[in-house]
Each structure stands twice: as C-alpha cells, then as structure tokens.
Amino acid sequence: MCYAGSDLAGEAAAALASSSIIFKDVNQTYSKELLRHAIELFDFADNYRGLYQEAIPGAKIFYENGGYGDELTWSAIWLYKATGEKKYLKKATSFYETFRLKERPNEFYYNKKVAGIQLLLAGVTKNSEYHNAIDSFCNYSMVEQTRTPKGLVFIEKLGTLSHAANIAFICLQASELDLNQKYFEFAKSQIDYMLGKEGKSFVVGFGPNYPKRPHHAASSCPNKPQPCGWKQRTSPEPNPQPLYGALVSGPNKNDYYQDIREEFLFNEVTLDYNAGFQSTLAGLIVKGLQSSQVDSQTE
Numbered sequence: 001m002c003y004a005g006s007d008l009a010g011e012a013a014a015a016l017a018s019s020s021i022i023f024k025d026v027n028q029t030y031s032k033e034l035l036r037h038a039i040e041l042f043d044f045a046d047n048y049r050g051l052y053q054e055a056i057p058g059a060k061i062f063y064e065n066g067g068y069g070d071e072l073t074w075s076a077i078w079l080y081k082a083t084g085e086k087k088y089l090k091k092a093t094s095f096y097e098t099f100r101l102k103e104r105p106n107e108f109y110y111n112k113k114v115a116g117i118q119l120l121l122a123g124v125t126k127n128s129e130y131h132n133a134i135d136s137f138c139n140y141s142m143v144e145q146t147r148t149p150k151g152l153v154f155i156e157k158l159g160t161l162s163h164a165a166n167i168a169f170i171c172l173q174a175s176e177l178d179l180n181q182k183y184f185e186f187a188k189s190q191i192d193y194m195l196g197k198e199g200k201s202f203v204v205g206f207g208p209n210y211p212k213r214p215h216h217a218a219s220s221c222p223n224k225p226q227p228c229g230w231k232q233r234t235s236p237e238p239n240p241q242p243l244y245g246a247l248v249s250g251p252n253k254n255d256y257y258q259d260i261r262e263e264f265l266f267n268e269v270t271l272d273y274n275a276g277f278q279s280t281l282a283g284l285i286v287k288g289l290q291s292s293q294v295d296s297q298t299e
Helices: 006-023 028-047 069-083 086-098 114-125 128-143 160-177 182-195 271-298
Strands: none
Touching: 006 028, 006 069, 028 069, 069 086, 069 114, 086 114, 114 128, 114 160, 128 160, 128 182, 160 182, 160 271, 182 271
C-alpha cells in the first residue's frame, strides 16, 4: 500500500508555514502550532516521495498532479520564510535544480507552482537568476500569451478567469521587485475585465450584468422547507441564494459567455477559481491605499 503524498503534504506544509507568519504577531501560541505541523508535513513529504493520487486513486479524476517537485520546493521556501533557517532555503534551491524548475512556465496553477517558486526565490535571495526567470514569465504573459478579443489572458476554457487571475497575482507581486512596472497595469487590466470593464461582470453581485445562475448547489436551493433537487439545478430562474463575491469560470476564447447553471464551463464556482482573483484584488487595494497615503503626505 502506498502512503506517499509529497505534493499534497508539501502544499499543506506551505499553507501552514505561511499562515504561521501571519499569526506570529497576533497569536504566538497558534503560530508555533501551525509551524510545528508544517515542519512535520514537510518532513513526511520529503521522506516519503510520491504523488497523493497514488495513495488516493479516486482523487485523480478531479485533481490530477503530474509531479511533486514544485510542491516540495514551494513548501521549503515557505518554511525558510517562516523559520529563517538556512537549511530550508538550501533545500529549496537544491530542489529547484534537481526537479528542473528553471524553464519558463506557461501559467501558475494548483498543480503548476513554478512561477510562484521563482517569484519567492527572487524575493528571498535577490539572485538575478530568479529575477530573470520571473521577469521572463510576466513579460511573456503580458506580451505574447494568447488573449481574447477584449484582452483577457486565455490559457484554457476550464476556469478561464482563474488562469488569468493567477497570472495577474504573480505579476502584481513581481512589480514589487523593481521589475517592469507595467506588470502592475497588466494585473489591474485582468481584474478590471473580471469586474465588468468590458460590459460584463463575472463576479456575483458586482458590476454590470453579473452572473445570476452560478453552478453551485447550495446557492441554487430555495429556503427550507422547500425541497432542493435536480429540478432546481435546471431551473432558468436566478439562484435563490446569491453567492455574493464569487467569481465564475468565465467566457471562452472569444469572450462568449452564457449565464446558465448547467453550463459549468461558464458558471462553475470553486475555491481554486477564486483564490488568485481574491488575492490579486487584495493586492490592488493595498497598492491603492499606499498610493493614497503617499499622495496625502506630499500635499
């Protein structure tokens, strides 16, 4: 029986390590607990190499992963940021070489973390190799990557907007590394598209003509004691429970979109579809607040 799961355990370790940083000055006891578990999970991921889908075969049809090298590297960097211990940075840079993560990636996704790794290594090491790598990724994404007619970065139809939002998030952070400041405007343009600048918002409850029928079970159900079943799934009426703030999957490569609940390729709502969008939006808000503070100080 296989008990490996380097990708899943590594991702969980990274999440816990990064969370420990957030809570360090708020709740030290909780922060230390998060970090302890992060270290344990990282050690498991490193010592018992393998893909989680080998241990949990049923998960493969939903979230298949092609390798665990990026998750091991990703978690090692976050542990270095959380602990300051050089052994984790040494492991991260070693993994980067061992798992051949130098090539320019095409995107940043749950199972493709190389762009994020290059960004983090550029930040913690100041090494030109990593700076050049993330600069190459963002420049390609901004200048050469496929776009829809209205300017959305297009990777694939499944989760169209999530792919664009994830790239926007990476490049927004890259703009903080004294790289091309056009990356900020590029990131903003992608979020503006999602919020409705081109005439159609893809965020429930926000902007012009937003989605009324997201592919989401709980949102589709009427108030109790009314029943909820397949009839509600195929109903043409708007969802009874508006899923405010949720980003749907989005349009196709020609900006075409249908607000139909059954069309999950257009209207599905998932955590990974929303993570990059919410993160980029938060970053843009912070940048806006910082600009306002600078403006007020110079008046």
